Amino acid sequence: MQLKLKVWRQSNPEQSGHLKDYQLSGVSPDMSFLELLDLLNEQLIAAGQDPVEFDHDCREGICGSCDLMINGQAHGPQQRTATCQLYMRNFDDGDTIVIEPWRAQALPIVKDLVVDRSAFDRIMTAGGFISVKTGSAPEANSILVAPAQAQSAFDYATCIGCGACVAACPNASASLFTAAKVAHLALLPQGHPERQQRVLKMTEQMSAEGFGDCSNHGECEAVCPKGISIDAIATMRREYFRAIL
Numbered sequence: 001m002q003l004k005l006k007v008w009r010q011s012n013p014e015q016s017g018h019l020k021d022y023q024l025s026g027v028s029p030d031m032s033f034l035e036l037l038d039l040l041n042e043q044l045i046a047a048g049q050d051p052v053e054f055d056h057d058c059r060e061g062i063c064g065s066c067d068l069m070i071n072g073q074a075h076g077p078q079q080r081t082a083t084c085q086l087y088m089r090n091f092d093d094g095d096t097i098v099i100e101p102w103r104a105q106a107l108p109i110v111k112d113l114v115v116d117r118s119a120f121d122r123i124m125t126a127g128g129f130i131s132v133k134t135g136s137a138p139e140a141n142s143i144l145v146a147p148a149q150a151q152s153a154f155d156y157a158t159c160i161g162c163g164a165c166v167a168a169c170p171n172a173s174a175s176l177f178t179a180a181k182v183a184h185l186a187l188l189p190q191g192h193p194e195r196q197q198r199v200l201k202m203t204e205q206m207s208a209e210g211f212g213d214c215s216n217h218g219e220c221e222a223v224c225p226k227g228i229s230i231d232a233i234a235t236m237r238r239e240y241f242r243a244i245l
């Protein structure tokens, strides 16, 4: 396959960036999207040019590092798929692909396609934890959890914190991310000791980081690579009102 890439290049947070054109040939339909960027970087390095900076780690859809806006869609055209799990067979020979970083005030660009997602870490530090004692695994039946409840908690726990929800939201809201964490822990008995302070502190931190409010557009749910339902946000709101009352 032969592709034309328009890639966001920005040398540091202070300087403005621009889309730079690259022609790439020899692209296999079986390559992942990150392997496409690897191929581009090999060619740039061979030509003595600066490679394109982009984040990645697991390349297995687990870590949430591969945060790219592809043709205006967070993680590209395939639903419920992180960028690292997106394959070039989803594109056609001769396509032009525009590759940009997430755009949100609270997730500032560091360089090229890399954004600073430490705001998510601070939201987690504010309350995304439980106070169970560590040690050996407890006996499985010592705390009973209904299967449906456990399944919902697990669904919310699949959030990989990639930030696609923020990038797709017109308000740059981190509500789906924060709600997934709040709902996951609120559904399990182990999360109940900090239940009230958790939702208050995490939502407070979310606002302090500069994320916008949720106005129920639903774009977050549409682009979430793990298919996390916007129902999580309704749960977070209920948890919030429960806490302040």
Ligand code: FES
Binding pocket: 055, 056, 057, 058, 059, 060, 061, 062, 063, 064, 065, 066, 082, 083, 084, 085, 160
């Ligand atoms: S690189 Fe880890 S989820 Fe994509």
